[in-house]
Amino acid sequence: MSGAPGRGILAGLRLTSLRLRLVVVFALVALTAAVSASGIAYWLNREAVLTRTQDAALDDFRREMQNRAAALPLRPTQAELQNAAEQMADGGDYSVVLIGERDAGKPITGVSDRDDFTLEDVPQSLRDAVDDRLDVGAGNPAPYHLYWQRIDRGGAPYLVGGSRIVGGGPTGYLLKSLGQEREDLASLGWSLAIATLLALIGSALLAQAAATTVLKPVHRLGEAARRLGEGKLDTRLRVSGTDELAELARTFNKTAESLETKVADMSAREESSRRFVADMSHELRTPLTALTAVTEVLEDEADSLDPMIAPAVNLVVSETRRLYDLVENLMEVTRFDAGTARLVLDTVDVADQVTACIDARAWLDAVELDAERGIMARLDPRRLDVILANLIGNALKHGGSPVRVSVRPGDTELLIEVRDHGPGIPEEVLPHVFDRFYKASASRPRSEGSGLGLSIAMENAHIHGGDITAANSPDGDGAVFVLRLPHDGEAAADCEAAESGGPGDGGNGTGRDTGSRGPDAAHGEEGPR
Known part of the structure; x- marks a missing residue:
């Protein structure tokens, strides 16, 4: 039983092209609106989620750099760098790489998890930006700033950020996984896709209901026009409402009434004309029969008539015979017309x-x-x-x-x-x-x-x-x-x-x-x- 409405909708779509066009237009409008709304919602939520996660990780990394990396000696040892990187990673949900100098021109590195994050994982463009010293001025109070970049590694999204201690000290980089955020956004995308699909289905149902409401009067008008074309001139439409379809129904009723009146008048005139021809032909037969008998006698005596009179007699004979044939044919035609x-x-x-x-x-x-x-x-x-x-x-x-x-x-x-x-x-x-x-x-x-x-x-x-x-x-x-x-x-x-x-x-x-x-x-x- 649950499949019956669906079959009815499909049958309506197959049988009525106007209904199909209405459903398609509704569906396209709903699809456009739903896709636009879903796309905007997804983009806004994506930026909000990534920005919140990114800002939280970078703020925490900045504090750790100020609290731990800045506390290191100007020439830290390998162990001190390693210990500071591990402590910074334990405080935040990310991996850390610290780079210092044991002596001038002799860099040393401290890594919180060598299997997860090393200096080679940092894009060169980010490293160049972090190491770039800016001129200090009214619009730039510090020579070094915190920079970040989103990368894709092994098909997974990551956030890479880096900063340098102002006044001398190690340079630090962090690696933050955005996998959880991707999963959250994927769930959001699926939810929006399902919402779009439901909106599309809902619009199709609304279009079907709207089409039914609009097309029922049109269908009734078509049926009435068909009956009118079959000769049922008393066909009328029930008028309700004041919209355009109601006005169309009123116009149809007026047209049908006028047509019925004119056809009735024409039928009456035709019947009168047919009756007149039949009556006239019938009334003419009696005198024509007598005239025919007389003309036959005249025809038999034509040879004995005066040569001056004979042509007139022959003319009367032929015209009487022609008139008789015409009356007979008119009566025959009248019988055909009368059925x-x-x-x-x-x-x-x-x-x-x-x-x-x-x-x-x-x-x-x-x-x-x-x-x-x-x-x-x-x-x-x-x-x-x-x-x-x-x-x-x-x-x-x-x-x-x-x-x-x-x-x-x-x-x-x-x-x-x-x-x-x-x-x-x-x-x-x-x-x-x-x-x-x-x-x-x-x-x-x-x-x-x-x-x-x-x-x-x-x-x-x-x-x-x-x-x-x-x-x-x-x-x-x-x-x-x-x-x-x-x-x-x-x-x-x-x-x-x-x-x-x-x-x-x-x-x-x-x-x-x-x-x-x-x-x-x-x-x-x-x-x-």
């Missing part, structure tokens, strides 16, 4: 379906079919006919013969390719070929088609779970439309039924066939070329 379009699946031979589509529109002489019989797929035959009629009709109208239709089975999908031999599709038009009412040329806004054929074909492909792509032939000879449909549309039909709440064809009666009423239907849609 009421449904699949009526059947297992069909794809080659037979393509042949039937071409034959019904009298395109056998203009279309080359490359399709083997026996390629079975579970599709909606009526919607497949609509797709093929629009793709082939568009190729014949804007691409030119011969139009080649190829059917190829894949591992998971069915591919139907419609290729023409026309000028191709301009590159700037390609991204818009399936847009509704798109006209490639602004100079011809009116045409025989409604501009909805390819859009309806794409919608019918999507409802099957498929897609249509448009491109130019690599050899520059015409355009290529590729229809991709799954072999089994059952999954797509189930998905559509689940999303809408049940199966069925909604408002799209299966007996009505947009683009399948005859050779002139559905292939007159204005394409983008």
Whole structure:
């Protein structure tokens, strides 16, 4: 159980880069402060310890030199020097070397411990300083002074000091071990290092707590933004406090409220527009049906009409037929927009379906079919006919013969390719070929088609779970439309039924066939070329 908080902290560090940056910044600040404080404390304590030990040893040595070395004769014997050095060493925690002169130019030495300290252990620079006679003046009352130096011998620290008796007498040197002080300073260093480590750990914990406090509102804001992006426009944040994060939450709530209002308004307008188009199309069908019947009679009698009247009759016939197709296409688009379009699946031979589509529109002489019989797929035959009629009709109208239709089975999908031999599709038009009412040329806004054929074909492909792509032939000879449909549309039909709440064809009666009423239907849609 004790490892759980640690794992939580590590998980938080791995998952949140901002959290990691906060912890690192806190740790660096704490580390810098702790190292600086520890370094200063160590340096101050080191100087204090060494200075105290050094001053105590040098003061004691100075007194011993005044009390014992100064009491020796001007020309002491070897024994007197030796005895004085031993007495001085017994009085202090250090070794002593005394140097005198038996006769002029004949030095003698007294050593408290010859195995521990001899004259050879004294640095030459210290000896030169001790022997150097200074001029006596207002700023220098004595010709000789006490000098000291710290040395390292055998990896251990020592204090070496020396002085000379003023007015004549021996010169003395001491050797003081600083090993105990080094151990004390090492213990102090370890203590400061442990304190620094604890400070670092504490700063990491504080950073984690601070990051949690700061990042929880940020995390909630991120979750709210994600839900808002998923379409849950009623998402709001709970606001508490008066800091910057609270102000950010208030701004988010205001933005979400404004967005919800605007989206609701747009949805209402879109629904109103869709209902208007549907109602208008439905209301137009009745008079259009009557007009179509009349125009069919007029078309049959066109040959017997006055030559001056016949062109007007033919214009009325073609425009009435075009208007009827437009109304039918608008109703189909409205069903797609409302989500009421449904699949009526059947297992069909794809080659037979393509042949039937071409034959019904009298395109056998203009279309080359490359399709083997026996390629079975579970599709909606009526919607497949609509797709093929629009793709082939568009190729014949804007691409030119011969139009080649190829059917190829894949591992998971069915591919139907419609290729023409026309000028191709301009590159700037390609991204818009399936847009509704798109006209490639602004100079011809009116045409025989409604501009909805390819859009309806794409919608019918999507409802099957498929897609249509448009491109130019690599050899520059015409355009290529590729229809991709799954072999089994059952999954797509189930998905559509689940999303809408049940199966069925909604408002799209299966007996009505947009683009399948005859050779002139559905292939007159204005394409983008």
